[in-house]
Amino acid sequence: EDSGNHVEVTLRIDQCVKNFADNAVLQNYCWLLKYFSVNSPATNYSIIHMLQRICNDCMLESMLYQLSLLCIFYEILSDRKALQSVEHKTIVTFLIKLVRKFCQKLKSQPLLFVEILFWRTRNECHLIDADYLVQKFKKGKKKGIAKEESN
Secondary structure (H helix, E strand, O other): OOHHHOOOOOOOHHHHHHHHOOHHHHHHHHHHHHOOOOOOHHHHHHHHHHHHHHHHHOOOHHHHOOHHHHHHHHHHHOOHHHHHOOOOHHHHHHHHHHHHHHHHHHHHOOOHHHHOOOOOOHHHHHHHHHHHHHHHHHHHHHHHHHHHHHO
16 A cells, blocks of 8 residues: 555665774773673674675784784683683684784784784775785795706
């Protein structure tokens, strides 16, 4: 009867996740993660799942390369109980992978030591990742040229 007032809209999950890829939201998620030992398993799962979506789906992993967040991650990874707990395995695995990638990027982008002091926008994060990929490509290309010359 009243069908003229309704418009069907496609829900785009990727767009919804991008809305959560914001510094204020990340700060709150990581603040919650700081209390992982008293959080319910469902809360911890939701936090890690959203951070994984931001890192993987939006390719904004470098938004988490911020000093205050890295301090929280350090606290979690230095908790011996968390490292041995099956309940916290997802958290520990995600954080170890994140910190390893950060350390890999530091090798080719030493200015990240300065960048971790400041919050970045999505565009700045994409630039950091693009620069890392360019550096990685250049190294791969040099290795390929060196192999060709040796043959």
